Amino acid sequence: MNHGWPDEHTLRAALTLAMRAPSVHNTQPWRFRISDHHIHLYLDQTRANQLSGTDQRDAVLSCGAALHHLRIALAAAGWSAVVHRLPTPADLNHLASIELVPHRPTMLEHALSGAILRRQTDRRHFSSAPIPPGYLGLVNERATTLGASVRQAVDTTRERLVEVLRAAQDTGAGYRLELADWSGRPVTPDGVPARNIPLYSHPGGVPGIVAVPRQAAPDFAELLVLGTSTDDRLAQLCAGEALSAVLLTATNVGLATCALTESLEIPELRQRIRVGVLDDLAYPQAVIRIGLVPTDAAALAVAPRRALADVLDPFEPAAC
The missing domain is CATH 3.40.109.10 (NADH Oxidase)
Incomplete structure (x- = not known):
């Protein structure tokens, strides 16, 4: 042996x-x-x-x-x-x-x-139940050990972040075509299947994909921005490891998550997050919705x- x-x-x-x-x-x-x-x-x-x-x-x-x-x-x-x-x-x-x-x-x-x-990507609205104290500090600690940082967007920084996420819905045709190509598929071994996309819709974007849909029902998810001090390929790889650590930690303590990275491929929107949310101190690599789903929510399809x-x-x- x-x-x-x-x-x-x-x-x-x-x-x-x-x-x-x-x-x-x-x-x-x-x-x-x-x-x-x-x-x-x-x-x-x-x-x-x-x-x-x-x-x-x-x-x-x-x-x-x-x-x-x-x-x-x-x-x-x-x-x-x-x-x-x-x-x-x-x-x-x-x-x-x-x-x-x-x-x-x-x-x-x-x-x-x-x-x-x-762990599953949960694109549904999260409930108003507050995240237990200490949990957000825990996910930040796990990210820090892997060379990244996590900033919670609150008050005016949250408003700025929401504006950027909504602006991503209205960006060029190439980005939106990419979303459409990989989303809402029938049962396939890749892409985002239709059964995993919420049934609600909103103008200006692909239904259920963007974190902050324009509709009456509020979404009480906390918004976190994962960032790194540099922005080369090594930093991006380490950011992915830190993202995994955050998502698994959240799942382990009973929180739902949805990682958003697509809008950060648009340079001008990414720069707005770097300056307006991270105070020009870190490069944003992912936005993470985190919170609790309603107690009566159905199980998500795998x-x-x-x-x-x-x-x-x-x-x-x-x-x-």
Whole structure:
């Protein structure tokens, strides 16, 4: 028996959980490769190229979330991940190389791993029930350990953020066509299926996708902005890991979440958030709606995922 490397079943189980990570429009823009006692994470250009934005921010952020999901799943299975980010300077699609060492799981790692299958993007209105004290501080603490910060938008900063999110609905045709292309689909292994979009609609945007729909019923979600001190590909990857930590932490304490990143692909809107919400001190990477759903809310349908075989290159067995 090889005690320096998990068996194939453990690896496949961990990768399957990693694939439950949220991604922009549920595009799942990642690929994995296993060789030489390493797990490699790559940006799948065939999917990233279908998204707006020349820097592929959303796709890299999505891969960062998958990386953190993978680390948590492996830790709960008894393996600590030593991550080398952007290990191949000549290949920016090679986002991470992961070595594994035996590890005794903590209660928190078990809890966060269990939250992976419960976490869902909830686009519905949240209830007026207040978030228990300390919870927002907890998610900020988890993000900080991964190189990001979380700012709660309140009062005038919330108003500015809401204005930007609404402005995203009225932006150029290319952005709105992208939303329409990936949203409201029948049952497929990717995209946002129609059954996961609320039935209400609002003018100027795709129904149920934007955080602040124009309708009479109020939405009591708190709005958080996740930011980083720099804005290169490494920062975007780490921001995705921090986003995953925030979402899993929220799920673990019973909160619902919805991550929004699409509007941040529009430079002028992103700059407005940087200046008007983050005081020009950090680069916004994601907006997160967080709160409680009404007690009588129905369970959400599970969003689809591609098969593991579609994102995993053939195994290259390592020597024992």
